[in-house]
Structure formats: C-alpha cells, structure tokens
Amino acid sequence: MRCQNLVCGLVLLLALGTSTVVQATKPEDTAATRAQGQVLFERTCLFCHGATGQGDGPAGWFLGRYASPRPRNFTAGSFKFRSTPSGDLPTDQDLFRTITKGIPGYMPSFASLSEAARWQIVAYVKSFYPGFRTETPVPLPLVGAPTPQLAESLDRGRALYTSFECHTCHGTEGRGDGPVTQAGELKDASGLQIQAADLTRPSSFKNGASLPDLVRTLLTGLDGTPMPSYAARLSDRETDAWDLAQYLRALSAESVP
Ligand code: HEC
Ligand code: HEC
Numbered sequence: 001m002r003c004q005n006l007v008c009g010l011v012l013l014l015a016l017g018t019s020t021v022v023q024a025t026k027p028e029d030t031a032a033t034r035a036q037g038q039v040l041f042e043r044t045c046l047f048c049h050g051a052t053g054q055g056d057g058p059a060g061w062f063l064g065r066y067a068s069p070r071p072r073n074f075t076a077g078s079f080k081f082r083s084t085p086s087g088d089l090p091t092d093q094d095l096f097r098t099i100t101k102g103i104p105g106y107m108p109s110f111a112s113l114s115e116a117a118r119w120q121i122v123a124y125v126k127s128f129y130p131g132f133r134t135e136t137p138v139p140l141p142l143v144g145a146p147t148p149q150l151a152e153s154l155d156r157g158r159a160l161y162t163s164f165e166c167h168t169c170h171g172t173e174g175r176g177d178g179p180v181t182q183a184g185e186l187k188d189a190s191g192l193q194i195q196a197a198d199l200t201r202p203s204s205f206k207n208g209a210s211l212p213d214l215v216r217t218l219l220t221g222l223d224g225t226p227m228p229s230y231a232a233r234l235s236d237r238e239t240d241a242w243d244l245a246q247y248l249r250a251l252s253a254e255s256v257p
Contacts (some may be wrong), residue, residue, distance in 0.1 A: 024094075029123045037124025040117055044110065049074065053128035067224070068187075068194035069106060074128035079188065080222040081207045083139035086229035089129075091137045095122045103206045140219050140231060144238035146211045149246050151239040153239070157247025164233060169226065174199030174251040191225040196227075200253035214245035216255060 027033045042051065050057040053074035055064070064070025072079070081098050082090040090098075099118050110118060126132035147153040150189040155246035161167065169186065176198035180186060188194045202209035207217045217242055221229030234241045 009092075026119045027116060027123070028240050029126070032126050033123045036117075037120035037122070040113070040121050041124050044113075044200075045121070048107070053125070059209055063106075064190075064192060066135045066192075068190075068192040070192065071107075074125055077129040077131045078224045080224060082137070082220050082223070083216055084220065085140055085231060086221045086223055089135055089137045091139060092119075092122055092126075096136075101192060101208070104204050106206070107169060142215060142219075143235075144242055147239050147242045147246060149201065149249065153243045153246045154250055156239070157243040157245070160244045161247055164230065164244075169196035170199050171196075174248070187224045188226075194225055196247045199248055202249070202252050203254055209244065209249075211245045211249070214248050215241045218244060 041049075044177050048057045048060045048063065048071040049055055050060055050071075055071040055073040057071065060071040077089060079090045079094070081086065081103075082094050084090060084094070096118055098107075099110050099121060101111070110121075113121075167178050168180045169176075169178045171181070176196045178196060181196045184193060186194045186196060198204065205213070205217075207213055207222070217227075218234060219229065219231045221227055221231075230241075234244070
C-alpha cells in the first residue's frame with residue numbers, strides 16, 4: 001500500500017495502530033499452538049536466535065561478536081521492550097509488538113505473517129523460559145496524558161533531562177556522545193560494549209518513537225542495558241514523563257513527515 005496524501009497516511013496509521021491491539025485471533029497457549037509456533041520459528045527466527053533460542057543461530061553468532069546487541073537469548077528471561085516494571089517479564093502483547101514491528105537496524109518486521117502466526121510464535125518463544133509459566137506480567141500504569149508541545153512543557157522536560165543526568169550517557173544535545181559513552185564504559189548484561197542511543201535520530205529507536213512509546217521506555221528502562229528505569233523518579237508529577245518525552249521529540253534532527 002502506497003500513500004500519497006495525508007488521508008491515506010492517516011488510514012494506514014489507524015490500520016497499523018489497530019492491527020497490533022486486536023487480539024481476536026490470539027489462539028489459546030496449548031501444545032498444538034506451540035508446535036505450530038515452532039515450525040514458524042525454525043523457518044523465520046532460527047537463523048539469528050538459534051534452535052534452542054539462545055541467540056546463537058548462524059547469523060546470531062556473527063552479529064553480536066564484537067558489540068551489543070547479540071540476538072536475544074530467550075532462555076535468560078531478560079527483555080528490553082516491555083510495558084512492565086524493570087526486572088519483570090514482558091506481556092504477550094509486548095512480544096507480539098516486537099515481532100510485528102521488528103527492531104530498527106537489527107531485526108526485520110514480521111508484520112507480513114498473519115496475526116495468528118505471530119501469536120503462535122509468541123507462545124513458542126515463551127516456552128524457552130519456564131518463568132513464563134508461573135509469572136503473570138502486569139503493565140505499569142501509563143499515568144497522565146500527553147502534554148501539548150508548548151514552551152513550558154519543553155522547559156520542564158529540559159530541566160528533567162539535566163537533573164536526571166541523561167546527558168552523561170546521551171550527551172547535552174542528545175547525540176549519544178555523553179562522557180560515559182565516549183569513555184567506552186557502557187556494557188550490556190553480557191559484557192559487550194554498548195552505545196547510548198542517538199536521541200536526535202528517533203527513526204532508530206528500538207522501542208518506538210511516539211510519545212506513549214517514549215514514556216514506556218522511560219518508565220520501564222531497557223533491561224540488560226545501562227538504560228535505567230525512571231518509574232520511581234517520574235512519579236512526582238503526572239506530567240513529568242510526558243514533558244520529558246516532549247523534550248526528547250524536540251531533540252530530533254529528523255524532519256517529521
Ligand atoms: C536478522 C536477525 C534476526 C532475526 C531473523 C530475528 N531476530 Fe529477534 N532479535 C535480533 C536481535 C539482534 C535482537 C536484539 C536487539 C537488541 O537487543 O537491541 C533481537 C531481539 C528479539 C527479541 C527480544 C525483545 C526484547 O524485548 O528484548 C524477541 C522477542 C525476538 N527478537 C523475537 C524474534 C522472533 C520471534 C523472530 C522470528 C519471527 C526473530 N526475532 C527474528 C535479531 C533477529
Ligand atoms: C547510564 C547510561 C544511561 C543513562 C543515564 C540514560 N540512558 Fe538512555 N540509553 C542508554 C543506552 C545504553 C541505550 C541504548 C540501549 C540499547 O540500544 O539497547 C539508551 C537508550 C535510550 C533511548 C532509546 C530507546 C530505544 O527505543 O531505542 C531513549 C529514548 C533514552 N535512552 C532516553 C534516556 C533519557 C531521557 C534518560 C534520562 C532520563 C536516559 N536515557 C538516561 C544509556 C543511558
């Protein structure tokens with residue numbers, strides 16, 4: 001589908017927005033579902049994530065050899081892109097979103113697979129880590145509502161960016177070149193060197209670049225990386241997380257279509 005005008009763009013956006021929330025086709029998590037998921041996984045994911053889900057497929061071994069990230073090791077039970085508190089497992093919806101949208105720069109989108117197929121894969125991915133059978137992940141509440149991008153909101157966002165010391169990793173102008181990053185001190189959980197994200201390039205954000213996506217990243221943190229959760233510190237005022245997200249959007253050097 002190609003979009004050449006605003007209306008078409010909006011329709012496409014709405015279609016994309018709803019396709020990731022509709023759960024009508026979500027099958028029961030049964031042995032049969034997981035078996036169907038396994039067939040799909042071995043065809044589409046094994047190359048990077050490996051047959052045993054440890055991130056050591058033929059390409060996976062090569063991908064994370066010198067620098068983060070390695071394809072995720074599903075048997076470790078640690079996930080970056082969650083709606084849940086730091087340290088918790090992701091919800092089914094979180095896994096479904098990652099598989100649907102892919103990870104810019106690292107993993108393709110699998111939106112071309114049917115929804116049912118993507119849910120079957122979710123069930124199979126979960127089977128690599130026993131914790132999924134006993135824990136029920138609960139999303140953090142998304143408090144408040146988006147603030148308008150007004151000068152006051154941006155000023156408060158800028159002040160939070162400074163007082164939370166985001167610049168030590170991300171740099172004063174958000175280019176991912178803060179002193180800690182420059183010193184090469186940032187490592188992921190497997191000891192591989194990792195870079196702080198370049199905040200002027202939202203198209204590269206792995207966890208999404210919309211305001212709610214940014215708020216989710218700030219509240220949950222990216223487990224297994226030095227990017228912390230700010231859930232506790234952003235709970236003072238309902239608008240804090242949204243003001244900070246607005247400020248991040250203003251750092252963008254990309255033109256918004
Ligand atoms: C081209 C290699 C590649 C393929 C193919 C691939 N992945 Fe990934 N995947 C990655 C990499 C690399 C990461 C880690 C990215 C990061 O940590 O920033 C990842 C991370 C993930 C994560 C972790 C998300 C999180 O919250 O931490 C899930 C789940 C996942 N992949 C599922 C899948 C599934 C399911 C398939 C097949 C449908 C698949 N991947 C195919 C490379 C791949
Ligand atoms: C200790 C270093 C560190 C600090 C402090 C830090 N970050 Fe990060 N941040 C990182 C790293 C490393 C990544 C990249 C993680 C990855 O690629 O998996 C990241 C990623 C991000 C991303 C991109 C997420 C995505 O979807 O790809 C955003 C947005 C972000 N940080 C915002 C912030 C803000 C705002 C603050 C302050 C409130 C902050 N960070 C503080 C290290 C840090």
